[in-house]
Amino acid sequence: MDFEMGREAADLRHELRDLVKTHVPEDFLGAFTDDPADLAVAQKFCQLLAERGLLCMSWPEQFGGRGSSVWEQTVVREEMWAHHEPRGAQYMGVNWVGPTLMRHGTAEQQRKHLPRIARGEVIWCQGFSEPEAGSDLASLRTAATHDGDGWRINGQKIWTSYATMAQWCFLLARTTKWDKNTTKKQAGLTIFLVPMDDPAITVRPIGCMMGPHHLNEVFIDDLRVTEADILGTLDDGWSIVADVLSFERLGIARYARCERLLHMAPEQLGEHWPDLPPELRGRWTRMLTHCRRARLLAYRLVSLQSEGRVTPTDVAAYRIAVTKLDQDSAEVLMEIAAEAPEEGTALFRSEVEDHWRYSQASTVSSGSIEMQRILLSRSLLAAR
Template structure:
């Protein structure tokens, strides 16, 4: 299919407005939101409040849920600019990008009234309870049991690698409510649980990614009721598929990488021929990743998004993320290890560490390649 690279005047105007706002609100030494520093939290709060005031925070949501009913391309511009500026919305992006839309698709009216307004205001942080010690990219293998009794369910077990768990208000939890011999994907149920519910505890995992990113979450005799269930009992895999569909094309890593390359361009003029060739190659890969992502977004808008298109776009993006992060440090040398106030390159070392997880988070690159291969095989059979 053809994709028009001219996103239109409204999208261009939005991009200009967002850059104006972020220039005003972000400090010169802005290194990202994932910190417990009170000043960092103040900046995040100021960005969220301003975006919410202008109905930019949930720009593509329906008006009745606090949005502006903007086009999918305006939503794409919003995500691109947020990512290019080190995601100043902080952990809120999770609720905004996929928890909210998933609630609209599967939630009860009571769940929508409870959760959508605070998400639209940037006042509710979510964490995602998917991965377990023995179930990561293969989510069908998750085993955290939710055992039914007369009053609902009792949940016991552990989730791992749960980002933002120490500061989250709610958990989007996948648990096993039954075992179906026909398919391991059946028998999974999604629960919406407040993180202060009795029996839930969090233990941070120290890592090179820094604060907030990796945590263990433990469930000890945690009670859940029918009102906590999102969608149908035992049919949570349909919800998970919807979430992953949004995740795979909802994180525009290429936008940050393009900004890094733009800032690196002047430095590259004095680099050796091999480094200049690497820069040119990375620039081509960045344009390719953007095109593949825009194609996947267009397909989703038309209801024709395939695993091949979604995972192909994701593979290009996550490989680009690591390629650009490594290239920046190679060209900058020791200067790239010193934080500063001069643009995104001042945080090259932090970007490099964060990019190490790109090929693991939200489904490993091996899983994405498997999805592409499976899609091609199915097409060949038709």
């Protein structure tokens, strides 16, 4: 199947690969390792992309973008994830914070936040999940109480990626008490844009096998906010959450890293490749086919999203396919890497191990695969 997007996209892909080769160390495995130098590399590279107008290509010029096509932005998304995301945490601002602010933010909020994201100067985190509200997010207990001309927020968030380094948080809180007899629990929720350096916010890191910064607890004690900090309409935050999750779940091109590593395998094993068990090489071929399937699903959703026609069901189907690809390809690659000769393959084996560690969380982060299957099943049953 031909996935080419045209000459401009091909030139952009070559440009991005040259930039990665020139400015990112060969052994770079992401910004969030135990080595602070890796984060410094990502921050510097992100600034370089911004200076060249490559960070937020598809954003309108008025918000700091170039007004490029969604397909050019897709190329950026693919090349960055394929090479261990050298933008660091900036993909959150680029992929979903910015687009959500464009859709729901006030003119003042857009002026305040969008240029800084486009310049790669600010990191955001997402204050959604709680200890007793993960997959059932609408059950959250963090509450905002009206207080004079503003609000006071109290509660706890968990699994909050990048909270130790973020300057701003996209925070979901309950602003109207839920009455199960009269309303759905998704009602009465509101999004607040809050600064992470407020003394009312405390962050505690949670150790995990992916490295530092990925998981944190966030405690909020009498955080004072104003009406100007509300994104969208009071009590209608759930509609914004739906947009966020749509942008977020499509925003990471997981298939691109899978495909790159799978293509590297025969080259790395060289003359040892034919000695692999036929069953293992057969699974390797199957994974390449699944990469194409995931890419095709992604492109379909990019097209639908650009027309404003993407649905949660569409995104759920893609999410199931791409996270399963992540895990299944990681298992195959780990078996192949175990057969690779030690000499000359150390970096390949490190990349495969890193891919495997990240894949373990892929079916849980940004909405568990079980919840995506339930959403998809309900939609299919309703359509019968």
